[in-house]
Amino acid sequence: MNMISSAAPPLDDPRDRGGPAQPLLIARELRKHFKVKSDSGTAFVRAVDGVSFTLFKGETLGIVGESGCGKSTLARLLLHLVRPDSGELVFDGETVAEMRGITVNALRRQVQMVFQDSYSSLNPRMPVQDTVAFGPFVHGKSKAESKAVARSMLLQVGLNPDLFGSRYPHELSGGQKQRVNIARALAIEPRMVILDEAVSALDKSVEAQVLNLLRALKADFNLTYLFISHDLNVVQYISDRVLVMYLGAVVELGPVDEIFSHPLHPYTRALLGSRPSMNPKQRIEEPPITGDPPSPIDPPSGCRFRTRCPFAEPVCEARIPELGAWTDRESHVAACHMQVADSGHSRAVGNA
Amino acid sequence: MPEMDGGLQSTGSSATGSGLAAGSSNLVEVEDLSVRFVTREATVHAVNGVSFAVRPGEVLCILGESGSGKSVTLRALMQLLPPRRTRITGRIRVDGQDVLSLDRAGLRRLRGGLVSMIFQEPMTALDPVYTIGKQITETIVRHRGGSQASARARALDLLELVKIPSAAQRLDNYPHELSGGLRQRAMIAMALSCGPRLLLADEPTTALDATVQIQVLILLRKLQKELGMGTIFVTHDLGVASEIADRIAVMYAGRIVEEGPVADVLANPLHPYTQGLLASTVHGQPRDQDINAIPGSPPDLRRLPTGCAFAPRCVQVMAECRAGVPEERRPLAGRMARCIRVPAGAVLADAVADRV
Amino acid sequence: MSQTAVLSHPVTEADEQAAPALKVRGYWASVGYRLRYDPVTMFFGLVVLLIILAAIFAPLLAPFDPYKESVIGRLKPFGWKNHLLGTDELGRDLLSRLLYGGRVSLLMGVVPVCVATVVGGSLGIVGGFAGKRVNTAIMRTMDVFYAFPSVLLAVAISGAMGGGIGNGMIALSMVFTPAMCRVAETATAQVKNLDFVEAARATGAGTLTILRYHVLGNVLGPVFIYASTLVSVGILLASGLSFLGLGVRPPTADWGLMLSTLRQSIYVNPLICALPGAAIFITSISFNLVSDGIRAAMDVRM
Known part of the structure; x- marks a missing residue:
């Protein structure tokens, strides 16, 4: 089985409009703040605070970050499951809006989401075949046609529909449920799939199976993936490009090999250095950074990472670092004052 | 803080000494342990003839996927399984005591004193309506006696031992006011409060973020060495096991x-x-295969x-x-x-x- | 369909081998299975069935006319002149009156619960699924009713509208509706936030479709369970209203009313006076235990 590389966007897809060079999805300055009640009146959780990125056709973009970094909210913003406060989404050249461009419903026909396997990811009162058939049914297929689609999708994800179709979720293992979730997402033939911690709850041996399946399906169905995970090893394996988030903002973005071999942002370095060694003879002796991620309510001023950053200087508190200018798939940029020549940071590039 | 550290260390090492003096070289001996859960509809064979031993000061990792019986084994050691529908056979000895034949009073002494347990989700193990300091103090007073004041002083020592920043203020925090990593540290402090000789850890770092997980792992490793505790560490993660284990037992079905x-x-x-x-x-497999x-x-x-x-x-x-x-x-x-x-x-x- | 294209990856056979080969049951089938092996629920289910059958077939089963009075045969003991359970203070056959009384009591217990389930349940589902404003409007209105003690509210409504079976049922319906609404609202709000509902929204499904296919099935369970517990409360409250003279009017046979009128004869023939009370007790406890059993059987997901 061959893998679609980032350089080979899908060909001859009738749903494609802008051509292979046009990005499938552009997110510009997406912002979502949730109002919460705190001891001192109302406060805002800055879940997603001005996130921009571009998703190219046929690629897998990995999004990593710790809890509270806003990666799951970002996924929901992309599908308008949560309405963004501000920002713009462009899908294959068309703005997502009710008046002009394509509607949210049209977007949802082309973008699907696979949730983390949990007790709530499948309707407990519905046989899994009906769950998979629901999407095609909603989109106007007859009951019989939807059922046929569901059966063929179950087969595609490695579940025999005769054996599994009439089962309820509680009669399936975690890996089987996740296969059903994938089948459900693919049943309406989307072009893009958002995988939100889709393999995180699975056992390692099952996780590997599902990752293999995801890779195969991507090739079979000309898919573009947005792969959200906290597991750097998995992101490294499956992604073409990686976006690192911290407290609702993008801190680094670039091709996967670049990010893993030459991380620019101190946070990315800390994340990479926190991975267990897998070698009992070379254990990690000192944690790369200390402390927990701060609360996304009232994040630190300036650079959000400065409270945990070993290189923090006054400039980091004073000014928010910009994510550098990026142009194409090969761009590797980081939001850090040390990456800007005359930022005022003593370790800025050129100063050393 | 140095004298406090020394105090804790001495309790740990003296405990280790007495254990060795007791004759048996193993802190835990499990022989042919089987656990079945019996319901009206089916019998679940969760653990089927497990034998292992842990020496004082040794870390044994039980590695397994969900349903491998790793957590059930750990809970059987503390007799934490629902007694009505659980059938346990085999032999469990902790520090020479036959755990399966202990009465309630004996179990209480075992659970608070000799053996402590830390869990995956501290929110369920810590009581949400009491402050961290109150909970640790209560545990110390219940198991060791002594005054509230001295117990509170020891609670503060413990919070500093697990490297909680500004520990004195944290004593008066409620569990929900702490971040995930601090909560896990507070639970570790509580588990250490009575100087256990055996620490049971059920996936204590699984729910934590990557940068926090490694901090807690290194902390646990250090504390375990300093205090000389035998440790049974249950995990599904090979990476975690490689960071902390001396020996590893892989469980399946x-x-x-x-x-x-x-x-x-x-x-x-x-x-x-x-x-x-x-x-x-x-972990670093070729991306095109x-x-x-x-x-x-x-x-x-x-x-x-x-x-x-x-x-x-x-x-x-x-x-x-x-x-x-x-x-x-x-x-x-x-x-x-x-x-x-x-x-x-x-x-x-x-x-x-x-x-x- | 492009999906039926040739598979580029094999269906993993081992997957299917390792799949549990235990008998696969649907949800309701497994609930039924669990109920069948619950002797307490089965026994009291039988009792409830017998009570309902007795009420339905009261005209066939009753040995005497329940309204036929007798001056000489008042408060006679069990078995007196073929009166199996004796006679009441006006000489009417007690067994016949108990059978007929069951009809009224069950009607008063069941009909208001049904009305409350439909009205309160729909309001609750709408309130739970709709936005904050609609939710606030519905739930705060319900809270106003909820704030009164239920017995007091029932007494007040019946008192204001006058006695009679119809008004009694209306009063009880109004008492039960807010509680039912609350249960439905809570269950809906819980389901609303689950991933599978979000996934259905992401598929592009409209609100009504989601309500019908994904919410209803998950909310009806808790609603029905709660409704079944309310039946026994309904019977008790109805009896209470009749006892206070606010429900059924004499000479209609009703357990609460019978208890009220026989009360004066408690020193003459205490056993007979206790019978309507025993009927209320047995019926309500049977309904309660059955609903408990159903709740337990439905609770387990595995």
Whole structure:
């Protein structure tokens, strides 16, 4: 089985409009703040605070970050499951809006989401075949046609529909449920799939199976993936490009090999250095950074990472670092004052 | 803080000393432990004949996937399973005491004093309506007696021991006011409050973020060494095990299928399940190839297959595998595997590596 | 369909081998299975069935006319002149009156619960699924009713509208509706936030479709369970209203009313006076235990 590389966007897809060079999805300055009640009146959780990125056709973009970094909210913003406060989404050249461009419903026909396997990811009162058939049914297929689609999708994800179709979720293992979730997402033939911690709850041996399946399906169905995970090893394996988030903002973005071999942002370095060694003879002796991620309510001023950053200087508190200018798939940029020549940071590039 | 550190260390080391003096060299001995959950509809064979031992000051990692029986084994050690529908057979000795024959008072002494446990989710283990300081103080007073003031002083020592910043203020925080990492540290402090000689850890870092997980792992490793606690650490994560374990026991379908020093097992796994688990754990595999995954899913614990439970998923399966449960084989010093392909007697390491 | 294209990856056979080969049951089938092996629920289910059958077939089963009075045969003991359970203070056959009384009591217990389930349940589902404003409007209105003690509210409504079976049922319906609404609202709000509902929204499904296919099935369970516990409360409250003279009017046979009128004769023939009370007690406890059993059977997901 061959893998679609980032350089080979899908060909001859009738749903494609802008051509292979046009990005499938552009997110510009997406912002979502949730109002919460705190001891001192109302406060805002800055879940997603001005996130921009571009998703190219046929690629897998990995999004990593710790809890509270806003990666799951970002996924929901992309599908308008949560309405963004501000920002713009462009899908294959068309703005997502009710008046002009394509509607949210049209977007949802082309973008699907696979949730983390949990007790709530499948309707407990519905046989899994009906769950998979629901999407095609909603989109106007007859009951019989939807059922046929569901059966063929179950087969595609490695579940025999005769054996599994009439089962309820509680009669399936975690890996089987996740296969059903994938089948459900693919049943309406989307072009893009958002995988939100889709393999995180699975056992390692099952996780590997599902990752293999995801890779195969991507090739079979000309898919573009947005792969959200906290597991750097998995992101490294499956992604073409990686976006690192911290407290609702993008801190680094670039091709996967670049990010893993030459991380620019101190946070990315800390994340990479926190991975267990897998070698009992070379254990990690000192944690790369200390402390927990701060609360996304009232994040630190300036650079959000400065409270945990070993290189923090006054400039980091004073000014928010910009994510550098990026142009194409090969761009590797980081939001850090040390990456800007005359930022005022003593370790800025050129100063050393 | 130095004198406080010394105080804690001395309690730890003196406890270790008394344990060694007690005669037996093992802190924990488990023999042929089986746990079944009986319901009206089915009997779940969660643990099926598990034997292992832990020396004082040693870290044993029990590694397994969900349903392997690793957590059930751990809870059986503390008698934390619902008694009405649980059937336990076998022998569990902790510091020479037969745990399965202890009465309620004996169990209480065991749970708070000799053995402590930390859990995956501290929010469920800490009481949300009391402050951290109050909970630790109460535990100390209940098990050790003494005044509230002295217990509170010790609680503060403990919070500093687990490296909670501005510990004095944190004593008056409620669990929900702490971040995940601090909560986990507070739970560790509470577990250490009565100077346990055996620490049971049930996936204590699984729910934590990556940068926090490594901090807690390093902290646990340090504390365990300083206080000389025997530790049984349950995890599903090979990486976590490689960071903390001295020895590792791999469980599958309620049996230990392989056991040995962690470096040896990871470098040269004997059992096909351990080999498969290593191969399917994602860590730097080539991106353009499929991961060498174990096919299928673990067996239903209500109806285990006869013979080797891994046989249905094993790529090296033979007819004999289904005949009976493979007995323990010890081809190398300190190594054990339950697989009929592993040579029965002691042989050279190379020969084993060649055959498997 | 492009999906039926040739598979580029094999269906993993081992997956299916390792799948549990235990008998696969649907949800309701497994609930039924669990109920069948619950002797307490089965026994009291039988009792409830007998009570209902007795009420339905009261005209066939009753040995005497329940309204036929007798001056000489008042408060006679069990078995007097073929009156199996004796006679009441006006000489009417007690067994016949108990059978007929069961009809009224069950009607008063069941009909208001049904009305409350439909009205309160729909309001609750709408309130739970709709936005904050609609939710506030519905739930705060319900809270106003909820704030009164239920017995007091029932007494006040019946008192204001006058006695009679119809008004009694209206009063009880109004008492039960807010509680039912609250249960439905809570269950809906819980389901609303689950991933599978979000997934259905992501498929592009409209609100009504999601309500019908994904919410209703998950909310009806808790609603029905709660409704079954309310039946016994309904019977008790109805009896209470009749006892206070606010429900059924004499000479209609009703357990609460019978208890009220026989009360004066408690020193003459205490056993007979206790019979309507025993009927209320047995019926309500049977309904309660059955609903408990159903709740337990439905609770387990595995």
